[in-house]
Amino acid sequence: MDRIPWAAMAGIIATVTVFAVAQGLTYPLLSFILDRQGTTPGLIGLSAAMTPLGFIVSAPFIPGLVRRLGGARLAILCSILAALALIAIAWTQDVMAWMPLRFLLGFFANPLYVISETWLITITPAPRRGRIMGLYTSIVSGGFAIGPLSLGLVGTQGWPPFMIGIAAFLICGLIVVAVVPRLPKMPQEGEATSVAGFFALAPLLLFGVFAAAAFEQILLSLFAVYGTALGSGEERIASLITCFIAGNAVLQILLGRLAERFGSARTLLFCALASLAGCLLLPAIFDSWLIWPLVLLWGGVSFGIYTMSLIQLGERFDGQALIAGNAAFAFAWGIGGIVGSPATGLAMQLIGHQGLPSSLGLLCCVLAALLVAERRRV
Template sequence: MTSEALRGEAPGASGGGITGLVAAIGSIAAVGLGFSITLPLLALTLEDRGISSTWIGLNTAFWGLASLAITPFIPRLAGRVGTGPLLALSIGVLAICLPVFFLSPFWLWFPLRLVAGAALTVTFVLSEFWISSAAPPERRGIIMGIYATVLSAGFALGPAILTLTGTRGFTPFLTGSAVLLLGTLPVLIGMGVAPKLSHHAGGSFRRFLFLAPAATGASLLFGVVESGAFSLLPLYGQRVGHDRDTVILLGIAATIGNILLQMPMGLLSDRVDRRKLLFGIALVGLAGTLLLPLVSASFWPFMLTLGLWGGIVGSLYTVGLAHLGARFSGADLAAANAAFIFCYSLGGLVGPATIGGAMDVLDPHGFEAALAVFFVAYLFLVLTRIRRAGH
């Protein structure tokens, strides 16, 4: 038995170099764009149908529940079906679900969210596994930075497409579905170089939650920030005195920062200790969080701070992925990627409830207080790991 088989991977598991990177990044770019069309479109459609905000929130939470449920099984599924075929199938399922949402009564949206959420999670786990497998070790950070930049750009373009198609009727749903289906083309082109896993891959998902806590903790923290802080920014902006039209721009500032800083941060991660870099990112994130109350009343200082803060904190995900790819390979990398996405989804569930609750208790600066607690907890975790590694 070869060393590859012992690790649970099949011969030819390298990911295909440049061809594999183009296939995986191209597919996830289309998925990111399609998903950024989907999220606001579904919420607005339910609102137009008279569904209350509480029920819309509960329905949206099923994305995260599906992600938590499916992630432990993805490496094993990829071993049985194949990384490329399963990735293409998942993107196709997501594309089919979108128009079905429009045609369905509200009660059916709950199982549809579960199916679509599971498919979306599979696409992220397998795309990131493929990218990590194909990336040259000495350039892994910059490759992850390119991936994060492309994905962020896709998320930014989605709302712009909705301004062209409108948010009512069947047309935007068909447009989103078509964009998603485009994501299968790079996968089909690169199918022959997709990394392969054995049928027994991914049997010990849970241990990877704790084997690289600096990486999985970064993913959880980023999930908290992205789903909690970014989604509640408009509400926080209003509470500190900005009008409704202005607060829409706050998320744009964070998104632009995210797009501009991922490649530089990825490049930096190729040249320094990634664990220490993650500590530094979280330290800057904490400092930015504590700075927000001092600048939030003034528009341009607030926007500039959010741009820098959002871009640097966004690199938690980029550098965390690079750190994970440097530590594991083959089936272990697939399982570790699944654990990484699991933690991100968990952060996405915990973040909005925690930050929103803190804002009600300490109005309005519970926003920063809750975030500061998460940053401090992560800093303690990484500092502990760095000290243990030094002994």
């Protein structure tokens, strides 16, 4: 059996988790500050969209930067630049200045995710890829959840919450420095592939990433509106969202094991169909106790679409195509994050609160139909 390089793997996962904590903290922190300043909800939403926009714009540059600087150097540089961007955000406290700064935060954060996922896929033995990638996505989801929770400890006033984020970004760079001798070189074999070129190689995988990102963003941003329309209290809605995020985090290892046993393509189709079932059941059981296990499972299978896509990426691609694929994943995630919420918000304006499960269901239905069509074609 292939030996697993646990030290390198732990270093890579720790790096991204610390980064995820910092990013998970910035979204609610900056929204709270802008709300206190009397900023309109539309402008707060536009400000939040700058970070995923940074992901989208940076993605095409990453394969070339990795070839020029090397993975470790680029990761360390991005950690420092992200910390500097957050220092500038804390210093300015102005919504218009935050627009370009939040864009830069996304621009500098994205290469670190791409590099880390490429390293992880490169060193993971194929028979264990399902559970390792499941572990990775579980821990990173946990990191995103810890970010907002840390605000409960330090509050949202002054420098203390920003210092947590700045320290996390810098720790990230230090972890990379510590584990550099154990890290693999970025794969150089094969032809240089651009992000645009990768879209032609695996369009359905990228649609899966888009769907997973849109699903998560839609639910996190609009579930409160849906729950309020059905007469649910704020505390119950917040608890249901927490339950959804917990499902994201705790079920990925189990789904990874299923992928090892039944294949990642079958498990991806299962995740799409199970997510669709959740959309269909939501209106009927929202006021029942069954909503709690449903939301937990829903969180797991909807994020499982991304985990399965990542496993498939490792199964189907290597060398420079793998770096381009991870960058294309980041691009598709950014697009899903930006497009999903406004489109669903419009649907809810047009057809009422049931526009939320209808939009999510349509997304899952299209993905499932495309996956079935591809299986029949093969």
